[in-house]
Amino acid sequence: MAPAVNNKLTGLVAATFTPFTTQGEINLSEIGPYIDYLKEKQGVNSIFVNGTTGESMSLSVAERRDLAEEWCRKAKGKMDQVIVHVGCMSLKDSQELARHAAQIGADGIAVISPSFFKPSTADALRTFLHEVSSVAPNLPFFYYHIPSVTGVNILARDILEDVWELIPSFKGVKFSGSDLMDFGQCVSYCQTHWSVLYGVDEQLLAALVMGADGAVGSTYNYLGCHASELMSAFEKGNIVQARTIQFKMQELLSYAKKLGFDLGVNKQLMNELSGLCLGPPRLPVMQCPMSEALTIAKKYRSLFTEC
Amino acid sequence: MAPAVNNKLTGLVAATFTPFTTQGEINLSEIGPYIDYLKEKQGVNSIFVNGTTGESMSLSVAERRDLAEEWCRKAKGKMDQVIVHVGCMSLKDSQELARHAAQIGADGIAVISPSFFKPSTADALRTFLHEVSSVAPNLPFFYYHIPSVTGVNILARDILEDVWELIPSFKGVKFSGSDLMDFGQCVSYCQTHWSVLYGVDEQLLAALVMGADGAVGSTYNYLGCHASELMSAFEKGNIVQARTIQFKMQELLSYAKKLGFDLGVNKQLMNELSGLCLGPPRLPVMQCPMSEALTIAKKYRSLFTEC
Amino acid sequence: MAPAVNNKLTGLVAATFTPFTTQGEINLSEIGPYIDYLKEKQGVNSIFVNGTTGESMSLSVAERRDLAEEWCRKAKGKMDQVIVHVGCMSLKDSQELARHAAQIGADGIAVISPSFFKPSTADALRTFLHEVSSVAPNLPFFYYHIPSVTGVNILARDILEDVWELIPSFKGVKFSGSDLMDFGQCVSYCQTHWSVLYGVDEQLLAALVMGADGAVGSTYNYLGCHASELMSAFEKGNIVQARTIQFKMQELLSYAKKLGFDLGVNKQLMNELSGLCLGPPRLPVMQCPMSEALTIAKKYRSLFTEC
């Protein structure tokens, strides 16, 4: 992997699924093929591992370590950057994973807000983030903002306030929310070498126009090439083309949502579209009936050509 | 006013405040000057009256009739279009106002979802909207979508499904929400002579890139010329300039929100910036302390030149 | 009706449905039989009219006046008290209805919080309530607290603070919420001649043990005699018997909720159980399929003997 400290993270980043065996144990052997698939079929050059899509909160700390290690090892020479999500409900666990990420040569770490006990103020959350970053002070640090999942309604912009003093390794935000005033204020405030990455795939174009540096999401696992096309159309000023692609992504995801789109369905859809064997999700996420994934895959194929 | 049936509503639309006397009665005499101010100072050519900004739900039906009539009368020859919001909790009241709007020559009517009893399905809301439209079948009809206020979480796109069969006078949506997948799906589905207007001013640019035909909002009462500049920069492909203006709007509104920005503050800010005498809001909206409006006005002046 | 000013409102109060014709117009002729049914079959001696169950927010002001007048006229000599709910989104409308209630000899008025514009503080809501009460200063005044419907999360106890200074005619609270700390604090703070009435029928027993003076609810339209039995069992210290009845009420309502229990279903169930012709609900509440009401009625009959 490239020396991340000098490398601004941009473009498309796939939030990876965690491969499981059919018995529900983590399946490290599928990581190599997964990386090849992302690079070769989807044109994706950076990954965000052990995040929400990766079911990190359903993993033990030991499993997260093993997975992170394998992702970093197999990505070497293939991916530009591997960002390891180390957020946990417990500060202790996050710190352990942050230290570990530094040892295994991750390009950066990301931390979500704890959500069982919710920080009551921006200051509480900032202090939590600081405590994690401080055990891996040389690793680029990203704040992972996803209020609809955490229920923590603190503005991302309030986390950023003078954050370089608190977290000198700060490098950006993965912003998975629909409040684009907050998002715009983050873009406006950010230093040029930071990255503001957007995480609501179905409205990526809106974030691009607000100044997003890139995108991190689960659908880029199978919509990577199309999302890349959207991004380059936008960069070239071809709004109509970018919008057309975005609308197709929306049509797919609207369709899936009507059928009940959750992480279990998403994972099964990925299995179907990629040919990889990522297995079922882990409880409390339920495995979806194959028919449901097939129905969505059919819709996918009616909208998109193969990458 | 122009013959609206053939005229697609586009561009900037100000959602007007309702002028009150200091005693809290509606003040029709301020409507003429208000229209002149919007046209001359803000470059706004269409208005949306008796909506949320207009405190319609705090008005009696008789007051809404008087106001609508005066808005239409004074706008004649000055404004392109006057859209009268006729949505009420009671279908009966909405129908009365819709009939009245037809009589006074409004260019269109808009209807919000009832929100005390919330429609439980798209079908229930569609039937409600149909019943209102049917008493004024020749008036262009707009659905007013604002889920954060109504608490009605029905997708706008689901309202649009084959809506021309149900409401032949259907002409568009005022979409005041942050779900841009739903918004994009509305744009994608809409007929070309319909208007998809966006109503979250602080992220207007995001809606433009998704294909909005225009915008309806309260801040265009005092940010009209700047929002127009944003829109034309976007149309010319000057994203950076459009973004710069959007960020300044966001900075103003973020600042106001930290101080506690509600309709009472917004109205007082408008009084301060416009020089009009729109009076206090009506209960349960409380009048804001003058100092608060002045502080925000000062911020406004630090960010924007006068229109 | 008895001189309400000296009469504390206690016991069971039915929140009445509004009778409609099959064409959806208000049907005053059914009010007389409805009152006889409540008194003779259900043993209910007081009514709360034009409330949530009465679909007041779906009625015009004129309809509410006509209904209130007929309820008061027909209740004379039969009911102990008729409380007319006069709460509206618009203060003007509420004041008109409050004045009218005084003219027609209502025993009291009740006011809900406006919920389109939500009061931002207890003070804002208190001021609103004060403005309504002040036009009918001799009518006993009740605050109607139902946060799950209004979305106004102001503690009822905060409304009560020194309320006699603000509203000298204050007589009590209809508390339709599940926060029994707030409820208990209301009971604890209330003057002895005030009434604290509970409005979540399925957990009435919990409110009784906390000191409720009575209950107002829609299910007392058809569970009146059983709820009376529950209340007298509780008063006699027969907790086990009271609980047994409460559990049966819960079983009925849980069952109904699983099938989708809303006001439309509730009204149709009432039609089926009472034999009255109260008609369909008004939009946006949808009429329920007869089969659904019949299924619930069957459950009712399996649990309860006829009153």
Place this chain on the structure above:
Amino acid sequence: MAPAVNNKLTGLVAATFTPFTTQGEINLSEIGPYIDYLKEKQGVNSIFVNGTTGESMSLSVAERRDLAEEWCRKAKGKMDQVIVHVGCMSLKDSQELARHAAQIGADGIAVISPSFFKPSTADALRTFLHEVSSVAPNLPFFYYHIPSVTGVNILARDILEDVWELIPSFKGVKFSGSDLMDFGQCVSYCQTHWSVLYGVDEQLLAALVMGADGAVGSTYNYLGCHASELMSAFEKGNIVQARTIQFKMQELLSYAKKLGFDLGVNKQLMNELSGLCLGPPRLPVMQCPMSEALTIAKKYRSLFTEC
């Protein structure tokens, strides 16, 4: 400890705080004195450890093991029952802790719903609970229901449906919610050797009248003797006395809530009232200013005599 399998858990159960050193490490040495305090000063005979009050989600699995072990060891011969909460976001971690609880001689285990990934149906949650119970099949199993914290709005009653077939070791519910219809339906459905324990301390009396077998809560750490008095007054049929105590508890907790009552304040209040050294909370819960705890302690002393 008594042989729990035959012992129904009833009465008052303290949800214990986790003792930390001032440096934020777990402090096992304070557990012995804590147990003595609970037994001698508060008259509490059972404890629920590593639950919400115990900040379990902020602990590592290793810390939770160490704590559980020490609680069980020190409680031997002093407490009737020690219930170890083993719920985690990760099924793997929960299973590890359940196995461990069996080894250390816990009297029972309790499991909360995972809340980062929320089970989408009762069936998903039931399957999760089953998977935990199955690794410690001889340990009495309690479902811990606290929807306001988890955001999982599945009825507890739906978890209970035929639960003995799924979890033969099932012994009851810790119900920390305000939906007393659901609570009542649990009581009504439960087998006689199961326990339905209530967890919203400020409305305990409401649960008792609905048939609660006991109570689990954090305030019983310092209100234990008073809550016991409430419970025995209720059992003797002295509702007025029980209500008087409940109202004092409500007055204290209302007062604390106005000041901003969270786990950090609660823990500091406990330090002040008990004289124990339980230390600060762990991030993201912030330590409260001493003055705030002292203010609440003063209120406590104005309402209650020392136990």
